[in-house]
Amino acid sequence: MKTTELLVIGGGPAGLCAALSAAESGASVTVVERNNRLGGQLIKQTHMFFGSREQYASTRGIDIAKILEAELIKYSRQIEVLTDTAVLGLYEDGVVNALYKEEDYFKIKPKAIVAATGAYEKSLAFPNNDLPGIYGAGAVQTLMNVYGVKPGNNVLMVGAGNIGLIVSYQLMQAGVRVAAILDAAPKIGGYLVHASKIARMGVPILCSHTVKEAIGKDCLEKAVICMVDERFSPIPGTEKELEVDVMCISVGLTPLCELLAMRGCEMKYVPQLSGSVPVRNERYETTIENLFVAGDASGIEEASSAMVEGRLAGLCAAAKMGYKPADFDERFKGYAAQLKALRSGPVGEHILRGIEQIVSKEDRHV
């Protein structure tokens, strides 16, 4: 059985930052990543980040992944990286079961764990929503920006949040036509700077619209869209047919925290955090002692806040194992201040209302 001090599950922005932060405090870390490369979803994000300097603002996601990987090399004596390794289970005796390359099972016994397992894309219910050609917006981003393959010729984007807007722009950069972007909400959810860029390129952004139905034999051929009223009910007679071969669903993400639920962490459904998330204390420790969480797995936000949460969780997990740096309080407060700045504004207030529901002031280890 393999032993390690801190096990970080997930090599995306939160996980890598947790590993770096814990190593900075002096801990030895093993990062396991189920994919064959590190960076999580940063590897397909060609847009520049917002936020401030600490979260690599004005740097493209793809380059942030490279910066974090370069930082890992600085700590190569402390941080071990296992790619192509999926964690399958966390057990009561503290043993973790993992699978390498879908073939070799092995066990890891860490002293503490940071689960930074990320999120997955939600679907949307409408007739024939399972037709090939209907993909998650992030999936299309992967296809285009990681593999250089066009998803099709003519795209309907469903959802005008930041992901919907950004992926629409990136589709056009790849030479793909975007027929329209629609959103059931009465106004655009994403940043106006993204929306106006797209509007200038002549793509209609249709608010108060939804997909009524997809049409196609083996693949998507047409989409029927319609207007919705203020209660999101379709308005009869407003249907319109669009000839599209691709539909991107960009209606939000759901935290991926099955491992935590399976281990018995107290979970709570929090709409503001987009799903079921673990109850935790202010040091990112769940109700299972020495099991920490960070990033989208603890509630959907942006990669910028995931990175700061990762730094915090790594700092606290290392401290719990005895690697408490002299400037612990300073570092903790610094990261907390960064999160506070990222969470200013109406979206941030919404997130904070969600976080209030899962953070307990005292430890509640079960």
Added chain:
Amino acid sequence: MRIEEHPILDFKRGKILNFTFNGEKLTGYEGESIAAALHAAGVKVLGESLNLHRPRGFYCAIGNCSSCLMVVNGVPNVKTCVTELKEGMVVQTQRGKGVLK
């Protein structure tokens, strides 16, 4: 269906690999997923649903939704969206749940 010119990205494609999809000879590039190679070759239907046999393509492309499961080199339930293409792979549409050997 491949992107040849891009304002930000420079796709450094690996060497050309040969594989088959339901017996048909296709090519892809080293370093890409099976699903990406198939999509570039115009194959969007990767499988079918278990009960109603409806066509299935990938959905999440990050190995999470199981919509892209196929039989690869005789092994069923391979997540083709995250499995790297290799020279000579035999890729087939999966019917049913697959059998463990």
